[in-house]
Amino acid sequence: MEEISLTINGKNISCAPGTSILNAALQNGIKIPTLCHHPNLEPVGACRLCLVEDEKSGRIMASCVTPASPNMVIHTDSPTIKEHRINIIRLMMANHPESCIVCSQGNRCELRQIAAELGVGQIGLYPMPHYTGLEAANPFIIRDLSKCILCGKCIRADHELVVVGAIDYTLRGFKSRPATVHEMPLEKSDCTFCGTCVSLCPTGALSLKNTRYVGSPQNESSTICGFCGVGCSLVMGSVDGQIVEVNPSHKQDTVNRSTLCVRGHFIHDFLSVPERLTSPLVRTDGDLSPAAWDEALELVAQRLIGIRRKNGPQSIAFLGSSKCSNEENYLFQKMARVILGTNNVDNGSYGSGRTITSRINERLDAGGRVKPLAELERAEMIFVIGANPAESLPVASYYLKRASRMNGIPLMVADPRKTALVPFSSLWLPLAPNSDYAMISGLAAILYKRGSYDKDFISQFTEGFDRYGEDLSSFKLEGVSRVTGLDGELMERAADLIEGKKIAFVIGHGILQQRHGILSMDALLNLALMTGSLGGEGKGLHFLTMENNQMGAWDMGTAPDFLPGRKSLHNDLIRKNWEQNWEVKLSPDPGLNTIRMIEEAEKGNLKALYVMGENPLRSLPQPERISNALKNLEFMVVQDILATETTLMADVVLPGAAFSEKGGSFTNMEGRIQSFEQAVAPPGEAKPDWEILGLLFAKMRYPKRYSSLDKIKAEISDLVPVYSALERNEEQTWIKESSNSRLFHLQGEGEPIHFSPVIKTEPERSDEDYPLRAILGSLRYHLGSGTRTAHSVRIKDFALKGEVEISLEDSAALKLKEGDQVRISSAHGSISREVMLNPDLRPGLIFIPVAFHNNDVMNLIELTQLGEANSPGWKECRVRIQKVEDLC
């Protein structure tokens, strides 16, 4: 379309049709004051400060909501405009309390800034502040609506960005205010405490609740959130070296677009708790006592090398971290493989189903990994399977809700529970736990029978469809209903919704941690291939990764069977290549994964364990078994930021740095590599983890020195083609995919992707002793096992109890009421919880949130290898419930 040309303040400019006058001015460096405008929100013209005048028509209009039209002659700062603006500001100030002196917004208050720019000091009007009560009962947000100027940014952010709808305007005129439904306090409303409203509020009407008054931060630095796999860009404000406030970054191309979630916004207060480790500790006479760095590192180097000499390289294992940076994970696995000669390396993402995701990696040869979340908003349809991102990865859920509510994209949710996404969905498939593979194959069978599959895609990029088709045509749909509990009609409706569309799949722990994870993965990939839903925008597989650098840790080779670049250790060519890269002979022996490490420790074969940034005693099933296994070790080093259950058992504790206290890079769930710089110094003598590893390399007499982050980055980008962009040190870049599948090649060379056979299984048998099925899942206030989030003062103040949720039917049958204390037992252990009735739960199912009460829920499930045939999975288990008083 042709550009529009107009004149603003005597300057001839041009802009695309439909551009508002305000944006046209901003694009040309002309500043117009605004209070209600935000680039990520729809303009509403509420504050009227952006008034401009058209010389030709004499009209005065709000520039944010007026599109530029040809030949306009606009003045943004004429005497008339100035006068109007001053009057608007005067009126706002007359309605505003004079509490600036105690307002934490301070000089960041936009009302105050604009008043100052316009030279408004004394307003000369009778002050009529509209006092409302101060709401500060929750530990996150203080609402002082007497300072509200009704710009509506909070409401629009709530509706358009976060899509929760907890607040909207209420009443009219002078009394109008943003309010929750029934004017309830925030904690009793739908508010998720994402805090996006707080970050956008131009005045002090909404502010962060801090334990002490801090005013404006002294410093602000950009970084990347260290919690979940979304990888939000943050600005951290600090006072005297302590983080006092976190906001979404002001940059435009971030994954979170001015939103955050409660964790990212409010839970970073765990960074300054007294439980932070501040000096190296060495066990002497049974107790851990502070030691000098040199002494501690010397001890670690000597013991590891000594144990290797005595018991061989297989007796040492390295448990790396899906929370540590790419650089740190690279060094960590290199230390294991190159110096100690073992492939016993893993990281915390094992528990998030790496072995199951691996199946896709294998079948697509690591193709289709770059999957920007933004594509979801342009998809034809979205299929969410086994995922509740509204709790686990809230910012990812905003994309799904926006896609559905704003763009009308059909959303289908398959989940045993009615999750927060269900109200946004076109269809909900409430299937039985662990039956996803049957549901997915059932859908494929219906589509096959209807003849609706992407024939071109299938013939061009795949192989084995004929065989797959035969399997599908003999597939009994009655069987699907029996296994999944979904009736035929619902399945047909689901097929209607998919038919003829390219699907964007969103896959979560419900698949990645479940019993039939591998089967489900295979079925899912078959469905994706059959519908042509791979290799392109708006389709493909989005994996929700629980932790910030799960992808990066894997890419860096912190996994027993993968070398850096996610290349198989068992491929001789690849191993030879890395032998050349590192100038060393690499062990071809398969390494131990997390679970096998524990098993080998139990047997006494594993002698030493180096844990970096993980807390297996809290995050793995059967903590008592883990504890006994770790007691068998001769030597355990734990490098962490907090004193944890695991550091207490260590022989040497090395204090590391949190992400805000060091530089590095993380790779998020989309395949976006984001580099970040240090915001504050680590506490006490703690050091960035890469620095600790670098010092250990030196102690172990490795010839190369890792004295700076740049050196590590350079080595990675040199040797790992997927990360070749890392060295450029840009804030963000993307992984460079390399796959042999022809789907991911422009010229169509390469291998076809194979369909896998359809497997039939029977419904799971019920167990009389344990009649209920417990689903374990996250709540948004904690991440993973909650090691970090449970230390947050705000989370402690919020006093969540982590109640077990029970359906109305089961609670009636068991004579349980809200608040009753119950004992939940499985074949492996038992825990106590309070009861919460959930009318949305189907009978037979209960829900237990993880991370609460030291994550004791891990006692209920068995320590098994995810993805192995005999594993019942970590997502669900069979339990019975008894009222505690009945037990006494």
Next chain:
Amino acid sequence: MAKPKDIDWRELEAIIDKHRGETWALIPLLQDIQETLGYIPEESIEPIAEALNLFASQVQGVISFYAGLSLKPKGKYVIRICRGTACHVKGGRSILRFMKKEVGLDEGETSPDYQFTLETVACLGACFLAPAMMVNRTYFGKLSPPKVTSILAEYGKKKGEG
């Protein structure tokens, strides 16, 4: 004390169901409920929002914005006295004062027996009838105290009661 009309939940559900999925139909739906029950019970906000794919806060925002929609039960007869300029000039203020005394209610109040609600309106748009008022949907103009008394009598309010 008399109670407002009991909420017929089935009737309410039927009204909501009639508009299910019609996000655009929020105001007609609310008017429907207002008309049928005389007010919009707070408990219906969530079901309405769910049926129309809206947020409950949005529904509440619309209800609380319009004077024609009310979250509180109103009397059987809603008296709206015009406070527009023309009516004011013609003595509208005295009519209001007289009415308050007659029905024993202040502006915005509802009688305990849920017979009458007294409201004022910025302008009824019937300036030629000034001073004017409405009872439910009926206009009354060129009011005087005796006329007010006789109109109230029509609606079953005897003088001096209240």
